[in-house]
Amino acid sequence: MDAFVLTLKRFIARRGKPKVIYCDNGRNFVAAAKEVNSFLKSNSDSIIDSASREGIEFRFSPAYAPHFGGLWEAGVKSAKFHLNRVLKNIHLTFEELTSLFAQIEAILNSRPLCPLSPSPQDLSPLTPGHFIIGRPLTSLPSPYLLNYSTNRLDRFKRLEQARQHFWKRWSTEYVTELQQRTKWKVRCRELKIDDLVLIKDDRAPQLYWRLGRVSKLIPGTDGVPRVADVSTSQGTIRRAINRLCLLPSPDDYMDKRS
The missing domain is CATH 2.40.50 (OB fold (Dihydrolipoamide Acetyltransferase, E2P))
Structure with missing residues (x-):
């Protein structure tokens, strides 16, 4: 519980205080499944009390029902899937891991969601970065390292290579999902002028x-x-x-x- 409250404080310090937080009933919130009810109904030093003092409403999805949070659960699953393959044989210090996670966070929040305006001259998309900092997220330029063998790179370049691997894998998957077509069942919307x-x-x-x-x-x-x-x-x-x-x-x- 204390670890989660500290996480919540870090989130508020970086992003501001949220009004509503949606979360599941996973074991990261409780020590064991049997303790869920008593944990949430506790009258002292609980997450609910801590949140209520800050004016935050917690909305828990039912236990063993991850499909209730399908949108964010799918995003977490996709990120973990590629992170596991990129970092499988890499040993990182806390500073290196924190830096890599921050850059991967920027990658996830840079994805285009929909057109920012209906104007045919506007090529800007709406991204999660607009909700965080009011504009698209960017990154510093770096040399292309995917063609190099890992054992020929120093630690800094290995970290950059891991980031590039994640970008290539995750962006390809995201584009594929955007382009997904259900053949012979539902007719997809055809492209039109100014799309x-x-x-x-x-x-x-x-x-x-x-x-x-x-x-x-x-x-x-x-x-x-x-x-x-x-x-x-x-x-x-x-x-x-x-x-x-x-x-x-x-x-x-x-x-x-x-």
């Missing part, structure tokens, strides 16, 4: 998402568009449709809710 799209770029630097607006659709002999011209900040480029990922729009979210 904001994410352009797949295998050599993109960390925290850089190449975006553009569809300016022209080029159909094949069957009338189905398979190539598109995309306007970017560096000019117009032509790409196959399978290299473009449509970002969800506010209208798409409203359609899912209705």
Whole structure:
């Protein structure tokens, strides 16, 4: 319990005091499953009392029901999946691990969510970074180290190589999820002129998402568009449709809710 309260204090010191916190009933909040009820109903030095004094509302999902927090649980699972593979054989000091986690946090919070505005000239997406610092997150440039053998690098470069490995694995997975199509069951929304799209770029630097607006659709002999011209900040480029990922729009979210 004390460890969690200290974690909450660090979170408030960095991000400000939240109004509502959603969490599960996992063992990271209690010592054992049988102690959950008594732990939450305790009248002294409990998480609930500590939160109530700060004006914070805790909302616990039911026990053994991780699907109630599907959105954030999926994000945690994806990050842990790639972290386990990137850091499996690397021994890091506390300072190195903290630095790597902070950079991975920036990677996760840099992902594009939806267009920032409906203007065809605006190429900026809304990202989690906008809710944290009011603008997209960035990183310092660094040399490409994925082609180097790990035993040829010093500790600092090994740390940077681990970050690049995580970026490549996680960003590829995120782009794949954006481009996911359910064949033969649900007809996917087709690209339209002025749609904001994410352009797949295998050599993109960390925290850089190449975006553009569809300016022209080029159909094949069957009338189905398979190539598109995309306007970017560096000019117009032509790409196959399978290299473009449509970002969800506010209208798409409203359609899912209705």
